[in-house]
Amino acid sequence: MLLNQFLFLAAVLFCIGVYGVLARRNAVLVLASIELMLNAVNINLVAFGAYRHNIAGQVFALFVITIAAAEVGVGLAIVVLIFRNRASIALDESDLMKG
């Protein structure tokens, strides 16, 4: 297997995530897109770990998974909070402050 198989896959996933983050209005879907990006990173880390025969790659990925979970939790909490206050989770409506 080529190392780049995995890296390219990760890159593509990452950028699909980027697209989602930029193009989606729905906050939950933006969070989902972020998960795509983090998974891409994990694929990278694991692939490098396997390539280098270094356990650190996997360990790093584990940390990322854990923290991603925490982030999603916090993110959803914030989304819920916003939803409660303005009955919408459209990101482009949050523009009270600018300039």
Place this chain on the structure above:
Amino acid sequence: MVAQNVVFGILAAVMILSAWKVVTTKNVVRAVLYLVVVLAGAGAQYLLLAQEFIFVVQVIVYIGAIVVLFLFGTMLTRAPIGRDTDLDNDQKWLAALTALFLVGVMVAVLSDAFGNTHIKISGVQRTADVANSMFGPYLIPFEVVSVLLLAALVGAIAIARRD
């Protein structure tokens, strides 16, 4: 080796397709379900790379926990189960451009760096090694993460709680 490459190819195609659906589908719940496919695919890739512990964690934490969280989130914010025409904003083209540009840069750099490098799998990564590492060199971050999770838990409750 060919088999592995074929498996990889199929998996990759499914993942990319699903990922694409995650960011384009008009249905929120479906998007989350497509996400499950991508996550599962990633897990499979880990197996392909003989990293079994992380595969397990991927399945349990992501598919088991995070996706459920997402679904909860979807429900709590009363997303329609059906099609929703209002999921995308008006900067799609800009988003696409940015993403394409970024992927272009990444791929170019990666192909320059690892053009023809092969991964040699010399055996399955043992979970014990992961543990040795986690509780050895990475003990301190591991402990700190516990605080982090606690903070996220407490904070998320405090934030999301109706008061």
Place this chain on the structure above:
Amino acid sequence: MFFLRNAWLIPAIPGACFFLILFFGKRMPGKGADIGIAGISASFLLAVGAAIKWITMSTPRVPVERHVTWFKMGGITVNAGTHIDGLALMMLFVVTFISLMVHVYSLGYMHGDRRFTYFYAALSLFTASMLTLVVAPNTLQLLVGWELVGVCSFMLIGHWWEEEVNSSAAIKAFITTRIGDVGLMLGIITLFYAAHRTFDIGILNRLALTGGISHHLLLVGALLLLLGVVGKSAQFPLHVWLPDAMAGPTPVSALIHAATMVVAGVYLVARIYGVFLTGLSIGPLGNGINALAVIGGITVIIGAALAFVQNDVKRVLAYSTISQLGYMVMALGVGAWTAGVFHLFTHAFFKALLFLGSGALIHSVHSNNMSDMGGLRKYMPTTFWTFLVGSLALAGIFPLAGFWSKDEILLGASRGGYPLFLWVGVIGAFMTAAYMTRACYLIFWGEYRGEGHPHEAPPSMAWPLRILAVGSIGAGWVSAFGFHGFPTWVSFDVAGVTREVIHEYAFSVPLAAISLAVAFIGIGVAYGYYFANKGPHGLIKRNGLARAGYHFLEEKYYLDALYLNGVIRPIQYPIARAVYWFDQHIIDGFVNGVAFVSRKVAGFIYNVVDQKIVDGAVNGAGFTAEESGGLLRYIQTGRVQQYAAVLFGAAALFGLILVLTTA
């Protein structure tokens, strides 16, 4: 030697009196006048003592110099002190004497003035300043005295400053003389370096006469100094301030004209004569003409001519002074040093007398105008007789003071090789006699044309007149009929210079006769015109050319107008305003402009880059939609994701650039 060695007391006493009067004058019984008179009397006695000591000193008389270190700076030491020689003593005597007379006279004249005390303080300072100038051993001290004299004249001319005319006259006097002072200052500086960094006048004269300084530098220095002299001694073309200075109280005019202010210029030339002599090639070296003589000559004529058309008695005298100062300068310009100085000496007496006399007249008739006078010889006999003596002395009638000194000037011009200036002198003498006759006629003869009852001056005014009349009669005799007292006492001696630089000429009867005759002709013509009412009366009305000439004189050759409209107004208004405008709009504008531009740039960054490119251009269509309708108001500005777009865009772009540039 007491008097000569302690000559510093002579200026110091009036100087001290100034402060005493300023701080305690009002509380004194005489309101300060007592202090002033006491002080100046003391100075006068000291000056007389010193003069006697000098005269009785065995020849050759050696100047007495005493000094203290004034300051040391930049490798030079500058002294302040007294340099007492014949010239200085003559001046000390004249200044203190005239000043004493003026002090006494003012008791009466200024009686009841609201600033009586202040007036005496200023008089004391004026005298002290002039005395400081006189005794100065170096040009710097001289400059100090010089400027102080100027400022005192400012204070005194503007004494009645409630009226703007008076304060304006004071300012005019000050500024005009200060223009000259620029020359003086630069001249002093030039000579300072020329003389290898010294202000010492003795050294300066010696170096100038012995070739220690290049002729070129001397010429420049002399011309610059001359500018100062022109300003201070009211020489053409900076004489314009002097007639206006008549705005001051009359005793002040007497002091200014006879002893202090205006003669300072002449004194300066006489004092630093070496520079002029060599620098301007005066005397045998010259070619019959030089700047000093020319200026003096012009001044003689133009001053005298203007004296004809004046109605104000003081102005007649003022122009007369200008003319007489011209004589002195001309005398120095033709190499007749002694004659010039001698004329300064004699002129002091009769000009003081005339001014004080005119003061008595003004005091009596409350007007300066001769048209308000007439026939006063009946009412004011003392004034009349003394005034007449002064006039005759001024006109140069034998054997009064003016005759002797004027004659010496003519002699110097003729023998020294300056025939042109001989003629100038002669014509001047004619004119002088004529305009003084006119003045006397208008004042003392005919019918009284003024209001009220003229009365004789009080004793405090009359006595100075009498004393000065005696002086006007006798002052010339110190150098008369072959008695060479004055030339031996007062001479231009420079230590270490053996060359005879000043030529003395024996009294010449023919020349004296000519000048006397000319004076009498002048008197005669004027007598004919005024007393006998002969000649072309009404010419001015009939003849356009004559009218033009008269106007030309009346307008003082249009010099005042030229200065006012050609120099002062443009500076005061367009130029100063333009500069100020430039300041406020261009320079300041530049600064404000920078601020403006940076504000604009900030606004641009903020409004366009931050608000439009990041905010608007990103979702261009939506932005216009928000602008136009507002239907989709809440859907359009997805800011977070725009931020994110920038984040990723920048990551990609910067990343690419970095990769490309560092690869």
Place this chain on the structure above:
Amino acid sequence: MNSLDHWALTGAIFVPVIGAALLGLVPRRAELTLKAGALLASLASLGLVVYLMTQFDYSHSARLQFVANKQWIPVINSRYHIGLDGISLPLLALSALITVLCVIYSWDHFPEPHNPKAFLILILILATGMNGTFSALDLILFFVFFELVLLPMYFMIGVWGGPNRQYASIKFFLFTLFGSALMILSFLALYFKGGQTFDMIALRHTVAAAQLPTATASLIFAGLFIGFAIKVPMFPFHTWLPDAHTEAPTVGSVILAAILLKLGTYGFVRIAIPILPKAAHSWAPWIGLLAVIGIIYGALACLAQRDMKRLIAFSSVAHMGFVMLGIATLTSFGINAAVFGMVAHGLITGMLFFVAGSVQERYGTREIKRLGGMLLQAPRLGWILGFCAMASLGLPGLAGFWGEFPAILSSYQPAAGLSLTTFRVYMTVAAVGTVFAAGYLLWMLQRVDFGTVKSEFQHAHIHDLHVPEYLAWAPLLILIVALGVAPNLLFHITDGAVKAVTVGVHAATGVAAGG
């Protein structure tokens, strides 16, 4: 030296600020305590300066005395290095004196919005800044003190100033800060290019040893030049001055004119020229040019003024032009004249601003054409104005003359290597400038002092001098006369120190020392 000598200078610098800190603790209502405290602090500082003057070794005025040299910021090799020589001593004394007089003058007329506490504290902080600047021998220390002066003055103008005070204060602030930004850059450049030290004295040798390229030295000098020139202020960096002066409260104007402007010229004499003599030499004609432009330009601008204070402010531009001309000649005469000019201008213009302030206080206006006949209503005030005007126009026998005349004198023969023709033209122009000075000052005098009282003030109650004015002004008036009559009082202090400066310049430019 006894132990007091070591501490007296530091004390003179910091006593005022300590006083200010203590005043901060006094409640706002205890006005008398506040005033007494401020007076005490400023007097203490003055007392220490007087003590220093008695201990100063005048026969070696070029030597730095009362030196304190303690470690301060070792990382950048900057030290608490202070000391006095013949150049700084008179200025320090002036600054300490003016502070006291300002406190006295303010005694019972604090400008609106009153608040004596803050006002006095600002004066005291200013005092520390000014005293410190004149004593500092380390560039960083100098810079700190130099800037310390800025803020109190900014607030003094901005809070207690006239109607347009905000604009004026901001302008003052930004202008000077812009200058000091360049200045500090130059200081840093000196540090890096000239021997890794901020010590002014050491830099003289190390910079010379470093053999800076001409362009570098010139550039560094340019930075210093602009920094100082703004403070002086020299044409064309002067536009902040009229606004600042016009709007500032009386005491602010006095301090500004008497001391702050001197910081710039002092910087030239103390820092720019001794450290970068060659660059100074090549810049001198341009400095001279700006100086004489300033002389004429300031005078002309004066003639267009309608406001007394603005007129006096522009006259400062002209007067500081003489100072700068003296400095530009790089001769002993010139720099002596400059130092004398600084002190004289401080005394005279300070006095003029005091008078202008008192006029404003009495008449409620400073507009020249509305005033008139002041001599009739307040003769003493009027005569003092006249006296100051005379002093300001450079009348011999008063202090102003000794700043102007030697400056003109020196430009006849500037330092070797400078163009004689250029400087002689400057000399002539400067001399003509004295006529203008007489013009505008007498014009003002005529309009304000002379004539009759205008109808609007016919019945106004205009009182003559009161006690604080007597007390605050007497020392200045006495000094103006004393220095004018006996210039050696100052020259004998400055001469030695100035000579050391010029010798340095001559040594560096490779020509034998002259006057």
Place this chain on the structure above:
Amino acid sequence: MLLAAAQGVPFQVPNLDYHALAPEIIVAATLVVVLVADLFLSDDRTWVLSSVSGWGLLGALIVVVELGATGHHASMVGGAYVVDDFALVFKGLFLVVGYIVLLMSSRYVEEGDYYEGEFYFLLLCSLLGMIVMGSARDLITIFVALETLSLPAYMLAGWRKRDLRSNEAALKYYLLGVLASAVMLYGMSLVFGFTSSTLLTDIGKATQGSITQAPLVTLGIFFITVGFAFKVSAVPFHFWAPDTYEGAPTPVAAFLSVASKTGGFVALLLLIYIGFLGRSDVWGPMFWVLAALTMTVGNLIALRQTNIVRLLAYSSIAQAGYILVPFAVAGSNTKSIHSAFTASVVYLLIYAAMNLGAFAVVIAVARKTRSGEIASYGGLYEYAPGLTLLMTVFLFSLAGIPPLAGAWAKLFVFRAVLDSGTSSAIALGVIAAVNAVIALFYYANISRLMWMNPVPDGDRTPIRVPASLQAALALTVIVVVVIGIYPQLFAHLGDVASLVK
């Protein structure tokens, strides 16, 4: 090498120095105590929580000082966690900053009827992350520390739950933060892929000199930097800062602008001076552009602000730009590395004091005016002279006017620039100088308003400043003034903390 060879190696008990870890342990224990105590305390006694937190921080601080004083250094878990002077200086800074923020927030939280226990708990969590960051010497620890300091902060920004602005602040901060860390993680993966190590020292060895796959490393370094550039709000990754500061509770904004930003800089210092020291060809120009952009954009936009917090936000962006300047010029020579490092550290220390002080004044003033509009500061001097004076001191210190501490911060930056001496460094120095002057406009403008304008609403009732806030103000102003007079104190710290010996 422990990490690289981990595979198949038997478990080794990690060497932990509990003495050196004591600050972390104390903070962790405190936060647990706060969390638990919150459950048992009645609503009117919740003030106990803030004092408990405060004592915990002080306790940790004492240990840090003790460690520093005794020179007790430790290197744990194979060099991945190090307690040295650098770590101690910044731990001390974080603890002090945390303490001051605590002082600033105690009344704020109490009076605003917000969750108190959780607030302090999250604050302490975030602080723990920062303290760990000081010692972190490998990528994973840095990542974990970063997330630990960030995640609680996301939530704190939204702590005014019923305020839409606060919600929005949290959302923006959170989203951009997560995205930035995703980019950073991607970069870390690349660097890990190249070096096969997460340990900074190993990375440093592997990336120096001439290397193959340079573009990969370049991209990796840059992506990592993006993550922290976001944290320090460097342009163009700054967008969140003004919005978040404005919406967040003001003490949190202060916390973000000081502590969180410093955390980002600490990570950058570690990465650049240990990990990528050999690759100045990459980060030199990168930081040059970042610094120039950050200073300029921050200052220019600040000119147009009408809200005081937003203004401080842009000002703190600009300040970050000044702090980035030394990074840009560090790579020229050995001397400039040292002076640049010192400059960054000193600037951070001083910046913390002056910026916190400014925020403390804002909090105090808002107690009366209830407004963040700059116009409401008009005539502040008339009714709150003390606060006005303090604000002036802080603002002028930020502007860099001596003899206040901020001037020295800038001086050190310029020193670094001149030590480098390259023309690009000088150019950046000129940009910085110009920016310093631009910045004066808005700093001076506020002081002008406070001192010289009339009170807008005519209400001159004095402001009552609670004791805790007074203490915060006193602490910060003392630092600003004392360091202004004797900068050597911090300069010394900057020197000893140096990572490049």
